[in-house]
Amino acid sequence: xxxxxxxxxxxxxxxxxxxxxxxxxxxxxxxxxxxxxxxxxxxxxxxxxxxxxxxxxxxxxxxxxxxxxxxxxxxxxxxxxxxxxxxxxxxxxxxxxxxxxxxxxxxxxxxxxxxxxxxxxxxxxxxxxxxxxxxxxxxxxxxxxxxxxxxxxxxxxxxxxxxxxxxxxxxxxxxxxxxxxxxxxxxxxxxxxxxxxxxxxxxxxxxxxxxxxxxxxxxxxxxxxxxxxxxxxxxxxxxxxxxxxxxxxxxxxxxxxxxxxxxxxxxxxxxxxxxxxxxxxxxxxxxxxxxxxxxxxxxxxxxxxxxxxxxxxxxxxxxxxxxxxxxxxxxxxxxxxxxxx
Amino acid sequence: xxxxxxxxxxxxxxxxxxxxxxxxxxxxxxxxxxxxxxxxxxxxxxxxxxxxxxxxxxxxxxxxxxxxxxxxxxxxxxxxxxxxxxxxxxxxxxxxxxxxxxxxxxxxxxxxxxxxxxxxxxxxxxxxxxxxxxxxxxxxxxxxxxxxxxxxxxxxxxxxxxxxxxxxxxxxxxxxxxxxxxxxxxxxxxxxxxxxxxxxxxxxxxxxxxxxxxxxxxxxxxxxxxxxxxxxxxxxxxxxxxxxxxxxxxxxxxxxxxxxxxxxxxxxxxxxxxxxxxxxxxxxxxxxxxxxxxxxxxxxxxxxxxxxxxxxxxxx
Numbered sequence: 001x002x003x004x005x006x007x008x009x010x011x012x013x014x015x016x017x018x019x020x021x022x023x024x025x026x027x028x029x030x031x032x033x034x035x036x037x038x039x040x041x042x043x044x045x046x047x048x049x050x051x052x053x054x055x056x057x058x059x060x061x062x063x064x065x066x067x068x069x070x071x072x073x074x075x076x077x078x079x080x081x082x083x084x085x086x087x088x089x090x091x092x093x094x095x096x097x098x099x100x101x102x103x104x105x106x107x108x109x110x111x112x113x114x115x116x117x118x119x120x121x122x123x124x125x126x127x128x129x130x131x132x133x134x135x136x137x138x139x140x141x142x143x144x145x146x147x148x149x150x151x152x153x154x155x156x157x158x159x160x161x162x163x164x165x166x167x168x169x170x171x172x173x174x175x176x177x178x179x180x181x182x183x184x185x186x187x188x189x190x191x192x193x194x195x196x197x198x199x200x201x202x203x204x205x206x207x208x209x210x211x212x213x214x215x216x217x218x219x220x221x222x223x224x225x226x227x228x229x230x231x232x233x234x235x236x237x238x239x240x241x242x243x244x245x246x247x248x249x250x251x252x253x254x255x256x257x258x259x260x261x262x263x264x265x266x267x268x269x270x271x272x273x274x275x276x277x278x279x280x281x282x283x284x285x286x287x288x289x290x291x292x293x294x295x296x297x298x299x300x301x302x303x304x305x306x307x308x309x310x311x312x313x314x315x316x317x318x319x320x321x322x323x324x325x326x327x328x329x330x331x332x333x334x335x336x337x338x339x340x341x
Numbered sequence: 342x343x344x345x346x347x348x349x350x351x352x353x354x355x356x357x358x359x360x361x362x363x364x365x366x367x368x369x370x371x372x373x374x375x376x377x378x379x380x381x382x383x384x385x386x387x388x389x390x391x392x393x394x395x396x397x398x399x400x401x402x403x404x405x406x407x408x409x410x411x412x413x414x415x416x417x418x419x420x421x422x423x424x425x426x427x428x429x430x431x432x433x434x435x436x437x438x439x440x441x442x443x444x445x446x447x448x449x450x451x452x453x454x455x456x457x458x459x460x461x462x463x464x465x466x467x468x469x470x471x472x473x474x475x476x477x478x479x480x481x482x483x484x485x486x487x488x489x490x491x492x493x494x495x496x497x498x499x500x501x502x503x504x505x506x507x508x509x510x511x512x513x514x515x516x517x518x519x520x521x522x523x524x525x526x527x528x529x530x531x532x533x534x535x536x537x538x539x540x541x542x543x544x545x546x547x548x549x550x551x552x553x554x555x556x557x558x559x560x561x562x563x564x565x566x567x568x569x570x571x572x573x574x575x576x577x578x579x580x581x582x583x584x585x586x587x588x589x590x591x592x593x594x595x596x597x598x599x600x601x602x603x604x605x606x607x608x609x610x611x612x613x614x615x616x617x618x619x620x621x622x623x624x625x626x627x628x629x630x631x632x633x634x635x636x637x638x639x640x641x642x643x644x645x646x647x648x649x650x651x652x653x654x655x656x657x
Contacts, residue, residue: 051497051526187382188555188597188598189608190608191608192609193608214526217598220601221603221605241602244602255528259527259556269532272482273496273498
């Protein structure tokens with residue numbers, strides 16, 4: 001995947017938000033701190049992280065809803081942040097998005113068919129008849145039958161509406177769709193319906209996805225590569241198979257353990273909560289990390305390559321992997337006796 | 342007899358001239374000192390069941406029939422005054438959005454102290470000290486100063502700890518936790534679950550955990566009740582039901598939570614039925630790969646498929 005020229009390249013993305021003042025000191029929080037990212041044509045990059053990781057800020061910057069303080073966002077070879085709206089508009093057709101709550105992202109006064117039709121405003125040179133025809137084809141693509149065109153958003157289920165949202169995003173023929181927690185509002189039994197649809201549409205059209213989710217199960221099915229964010233920094237990035245089979249960063253490992261059915265192994269639980277108030281010269285995870293040593297608190301960690309395409313921000317990555325402290329346990333059984341503390 | 346015993350519970354919601362049949366004859370037992378999970382997706386009736394047990398249903402949701410017994414007493418027959426004496430005292434509760442459950446204009450410690458004064462008749466100073474102790478016991482760091490903070494200064498995880506602290510004041514025998522970790526970060530979820538399991542064990546109390554996440558069940562609970570579209574599909578010990586599900590719905594739901602990579606992600610085709618309508622057959626029949634003619638015609642009665650393991654399916 002890395003061989004192709006990237007469709008989207010993010011370099012050194014940095015964004016600070018001002019918090020309240022305490023006395024004369026202005027307090028700031030770093031939402032993004034030098035994040036690099038690339039998405040190749042036809043690729044799905046999964047971004048995972050918890051609240052405060054910066055994943056939403058990153059997504060909003062990419063679709064130009066906010067401006068970075070520093071860093072570049074290059075889409076199809078052009079820095080998009082400096083473009084006039086008029087120049088950016090044609091690019092918008094090729095860079096689409098789908099949000100978490102489908103009901104909030106549809107105009108309640110428009111039928112689903114009208115919403116699909118409307119999304120083709122961005123495409124030049126289509127006649128009204130062609131747009132209608134295309135809207136019908138899109139509904140079929142997202143596996144909704146033709147009667148859905150006449151329905152209003154409140155008349156359909158969350159899963160169906162999210163599929164319609166996907167159809168709308170694909171209407172102008174995008175090269176990249178930014179998906180912000182597209183399955184989080186859906187019941188577990190229907191998340192798979194949306195994920196399988198994404199996989200199928202990608203096979204058909206070669207569209208690339210940038211997929212933000214805190215649900216690692218979903219990421220595992222659809223991402224080619226995964227980027228793990230913690231407090232505004234990339235802590236690990238690797239091809240999906242490597243990341244899930246052998247996570248090298250303690251944070252990634254804790255994330256994987258906490259979503260595993262049955263709880264997996266408990267010994268790697270993180271302490272406390274994410275706090276942005278970590279000294280400049282410390283690893284940001286150090287206050288919570290079960291493997292932290294004094295060196296972690298006195299040395300800012302750098303992202304370094306530990307295997308081809310596998311980058312980790314932890315100086316103990318090899319050591320921890322070698323001691324098998326970070327290896328994934330086998331699928332748990334439900335028979336084992338659990339002891340509670 | 343079980344600590345909480347629900348029989349043939351039917352609850353309707355009247356919404357804008359229409360009737361939503363939320364519970365369609367629910368039977369449920371929460372044995373004393375068990376940790377029972379009620380698992381279901383949107384519209385399954387899991388929260389309505391818990392709300393009925395607490396008698397916290399809104400006015401537009403009358404109980405159509407059924408009984409709810411707690412420590413042998415028929416809760417639905419109690420006067421509101423008697424119910425209030427039980428609620429928060431013998432029965433504690435913790436809700437999903439803890440930050441919304443706290444009053445934004447008072448410090449967290451004061452809210453806990455107020456409940457403490459009301460419940461135990463403690464004096465102001467004593468109640469405050471108890472609030473600080475409870476916050477510390479539920480893992481709020483630096484409790485004496487955090488007690489003076491307002492809810493907006495708390496994270497979701499900390500607010501949930503404060504809610505748990507509040508629920509512990511009168512040492513309840515039954516703790517009802519409705520999606521206590523939804524909306525929390527996954528690394529925090531485990532901490533809150535551990536805390537809940539810990540306090541339930543310290544109090545020798547019984548836990549009723551309402552959750553959509555079947556993955557949480559083996560971490561905390563020893564019993565499970567699976568609900569779908571207003572009825573109980575399967576119930577038994579967590580170990581048995583999760584490893585040998587007898588009901589197709591349970592089996593498919595477990596598959597949706599299993600890990601895998603590559604290929605299709607497991608899903609259940611179709612969608613939940615419209616709860617405004619009524620049907621004669623099994624609620625899950627329209628989505629069930631095993632459904633036959635009998636499933637569409639007759640609602641399956643819950644039946645014991647193994648000792649202490651009940652499933653409502655014609656083919657179990």
